[in-house]
Amino acid sequence: MQSYRKTEITVGVFVFLGIMAMAWMAIKLGQVGGLGSSGYHVSATFEDAGGLRAGADVMLAGVSIGRVASVQLKGQEEALLQLEIQQGVKLTTDAIAAVRTKGIIGERYVRISQGADDETIEDHGEIEETESAINIEDLVSKYIFSSSE
Amino acid sequence: MNKTNTSQNTFIIFFGYLGRCFLRAIESIGDAAVLSATSLAHLFHRPWQGKHIVLQLYALGVGSFVIIAITGAFTGMVLALQGYYTLAKFGSESLLGSGVALSIIRELGPVLGAFMMVGRAGSSITAEIGIMRVTEQLDALQMMAVNPKARVILPRIIAMIIALPLLVSMFDMIGLGAGYIVGVELLGVNGGAFVGEMIAKVTPMDLYAGWVKALGFGILIGIICTYMGYRATPTTEGVAKATTQAVVAGSVGVLVLDYILTSFFL
Amino acid sequence: MIHTEQLSRHFDDVIALNNTDIHIKAQQTTVIMGGSGSGKTTLLRLLAGLECPTSGHIWYGDDDLNGMSQKRLYQLRARMGMLFQYSALLNSLNVYDNVAFPLVEHTKLDNSVIHTMVTMKLEQVGLRGFENLMPSQLSGGMAKRVAFARALAMDPEVVFFDEPTSGLDPISAGVIASLIGNITKHTKMTSIVVTHDVHAGLEIADHVILLWQGKVIAEGTSDVIRNCDDARVQQFIEGRPDGPIPFSRSETSYIEDLLHKPGTVRIS
Numbered sequence: 001m002q003s004y005r006k007t008e009i010t011v012g013v014f015v016f017l018g019i020m021a022m023a024w025m026a027i028k029l030g031q032v033g034g035l036g037s038s039g040y041h042v043s044a045t046f047e048d049a050g051g052l053r054a055g056a057d058v059m060l061a062g063v064s065i066g067r068v069a070s071v072q073l074k075g076q077e078e079a080l081l082q083l084e085i086q087q088g089v090k091l092t093t094d095a096i097a098a099v100r101t102k103g104i105i106g107e108r109y110v111r112i113s114q115g116a117d118d119e120t121i122e123d124h125g126e127i128e129e130t131e132s133a134i135n136i137e138d139l140v141s142k143y144i145f146s147s148s149e
Numbered sequence: 150m151n152k153t154n155t156s157q158n159t160f161i162i163f164f165g166y167l168g169r170c171f172l173r174a175i176e177s178i179g180d181a182a183v184l185s186a187t188s189l190a191h192l193f194h195r196p197w198q199g200k201h202i203v204l205q206l207y208a209l210g211v212g213s214f215v216i217i218a219i220t221g222a223f224t225g226m227v228l229a230l231q232g233y234y235t236l237a238k239f240g241s242e243s244l245l246g247s248g249v250a251l252s253i254i255r256e257l258g259p260v261l262g263a264f265m266m267v268g269r270a271g272s273s274i275t276a277e278i279g280i281m282r283v284t285e286q287l288d289a290l291q292m293m294a295v296n297p298k299a300r301v302i303l304p305r306i307i308a309m310i311i312a313l314p315l316l317v318s319m320f321d322m323i324g325l326g327a328g329y330i331v332g333v334e335l336l337g338v339n340g341g342a343f344v345g346e347m348i349a350k351v352t353p354m355d356l357y358a359g360w361v362k363a364l365g366f367g368i369l370i371g372i373i374c375t376y377m378g379y380r381a382t383p384t385t386e387g388v389a390k391a392t393t394q395a396v397v398a399g400s401v402g403v404l405v406l407d408y409i410l411t412s413f414f415l
Numbered sequence: 416m417i418h419t420e421q422l423s424r425h426f427d428d429v430i431a432l433n434n435t436d437i438h439i440k441a442q443q444t445t446v447i448m449g450g451s452g453s454g455k456t457t458l459l460r461l462l463a464g465l466e467c468p469t470s471g472h473i474w475y476g477d478d479d480l481n482g483m484s485q486k487r488l489y490q491l492r493a494r495m496g497m498l499f500q501y502s503a504l505l506n507s508l509n510v511y512d513n514v515a516f517p518l519v520e521h522t523k524l525d526n527s528v529i530h531t532m533v534t535m536k537l538e539q540v541g542l543r544g545f546e547n548l549m550p551s552q553l554s555g556g557m558a559k560r561v562a563f564a565r566a567l568a569m570d571p572e573v574v575f576f577d578e579p580t581s582g583l584d585p586i587s588a589g590v591i592a593s594l595i596g597n598i599t600k601h602t603k604m605t606s607i608v609v610t611h612d613v614h615a616g617l618e619i620a621d622h623v624i625l626l627w628q629g630k631v632i633a634e635g636t637s638d639v640i641r642n643c644d645d646a647r648v649q650q651f652i653e654g655r656p657d658g659p660i661p662f663s664r665s666e667t668s669y670i671e672d673l674l675h676k677p678g679t680v681r682i683s
Contacts (some may be wrong), residue, residue, distance in 0.1 A: 004200070005202060008203055010207060011206045011210070014206070014214065015210075017315075018314070018315025019318075020313070021315075021319050022314070022360070025254070025318065025356055026356060055352050057349055140308075160516070283501035283505075285500070285501060288460075288503065289497070289499055289504075292575075293520060294490075295520055327587075
């Protein structure tokens with residue numbers, strides 16, 4: 001019986017460690033169940049979301065301040081993004097949201113530049129000024145055009 | 150005339166063989182399903198097998214920890230090394246963290262963990278039950294009015310189902326840690342970028358995918374290995390064959406199930 | 416007490432038992448004898464409910480084993496014990512825990528009571544003091560005696576013995592045989608022994624059943640069997656190689672086959 005007691009304790013430690021590993025991954029990596037997602041939502045409309053996906057970073061001055069919660073089509077021609085911004089980060093009403101790329105093949109992200117307004121955007125507010133993704137093909141063709149003229 | 154006859158015969162033999170194999174496979178799957186279902190039904194009947202589930206958790210789960218830890222560590226390390234080599238060509242070493250994390254959590258943790266469990270724990274389940282069959286221990290349990298399905302099969306399947314997701318989570322953690330050490334300490338990737346990318350790119354869905362896979366593999370391995378042992382031909386040769394078959398069927402089963410589950414989680 | 420009715424068991428096309436009717440009386444030692452393949456082990460497994468008959472019935476008093484619910488069967492088995500040919504001790508448990516196993520499973524007795532009972536049973540088979548050995552450390556004879564103690568643990572009404580003396584040296588075999596005889600007499604249990612050990616079998620039997628090709632060919636006390644006129648019975652108990660029970664099991668004569676198969680043997 002003594003040895004069974006020992007087995008029981010070892011199994012207890014094993015199960016505890018396993019659950020701790022699961023919990024750590026869930027909280028730290030997955031940000032499951034609201035533990036990591038305390039923030040407020042703002043929306044932004046883009047002409048071209050440039051392949052942005054849910055989960056992409058939202059950055060202000062090069063610092064990650066949230067992530068893209070969803071990407072949807074708005075009407076029949078524009079992209080509507082829901083952004084989840086960390087609590088405590090205040091965006092001015094005239095802030096500019098732009099879809100940008102990290103590195104040359106890197107991921108798309110949303111870059112936000114603060115404006116000069118005193119008022120800030122509330123939860124479920126909207127960033128009105130947006131810049132669409134820069135399309136490298138467009139740039140290249142524009143360059144070719146202009147040089148041939 | 151003679152020639153067409155032989156070729157016809159060859160066809161008949163070939164299709165006969167194919168048909169027989171197919172029917173036998175279907176029969177075994179049905180048999181295994183019935184065996185495990187009737188065994189698992191005892192979970193809700195007295196006597197409660199808690200003590201035996203704990204003992205099996207010790208033998209299968211705790212006993213496999215070291216091999217899982219070693220596999221996890223080397224998987225993380227090699228992924229970091231390979232990933233760095235590839236990503237450095239595009240100048241995007243900063244993505245290393247997410248690459249390592251996604252590969253381990255979604256795919257390699259569950260699959261390699263399951264392989265290790267088939268090889269270490271699954272084969273021992275089959276051999277143990279097979280030997281109990283050969284030495285009439287299963288009959289002895291019957292004669293002592295202890296149901297071998299409840300006492301022998303049930304605790305092993307349950308322990309496998311509980312242990313695998315836990316072991317896979319440990320595999321993931323250790324793999325990520327080892328990947329971090331190789332990527333950041335040895336190869337000089339920025340530590341913040343490594344962790345930041347990892348956190349940014351891993352979504353809850355990726356974690357669920359990994360855990361659901363681990364759970365599915367646990368159920369599959371538990372059923373296959375107990376079935377092979379229980380239905381082993383009661384000779385030493387039969388047990389040896391059953392053990393080999395359990396490892397082969399378990400590994401192939403894991404890969405097939407992996408494809409199916411992955412297609413659900415994309 | 417136990418009797419079978421038209422009991423048959425077929426394995427594919429091999430007939431192990433063929434419409435056998437046997438009667439086993441309570442509180443006696445019944446020995447079932449026969450050569451290898453005579454269906455005696457199958458009969459024992461059927462009586463113990465470890466296998467299902469192809470047809471026929473096994474009656475325990477008024478209960479039919481055929482079609483009995485598992486619950487009822489387990490209730491019945493709580494009053495049965497069985498000594499297996501290869502002992503079938505549980506590998507993972509030591510001698511003490513093996514003998515205590517049925518008591519721990521089926522009674523709510525205090526540990527100290529179980530300890531006393533296990534010690535008594537081990538004393539009965541002469542193995543007190545070996546409690547902490549594992550089955551792998553025991554000799555064949557000792558393992559059998561431990562298995563015997565385990566079979567007796569619940570003070571069963573019926574005990575089945577599958578080849579209790581096979582694979583043992585003459586002394587160990589004699590010890591086991593006399594244990595079966597003595598304990599049956601003293602505890603008033605019913606013993607059913609399957610063996611091909613004629614000497615030990617006739618020694619301990621109150622009643623002997625001789626099987627050949629799935630049929631009962633002789634029945635009675637040891638003396639009746641010894642004095643039986645049936646040539647097959649005489650051949651069996653004397654162990655003669657030639658007689659009505661053929662040594663070779665092939666259906667046709669090999670020499671005939673050689674002569675008639677074209678191209679095998681040429682006689683010039």
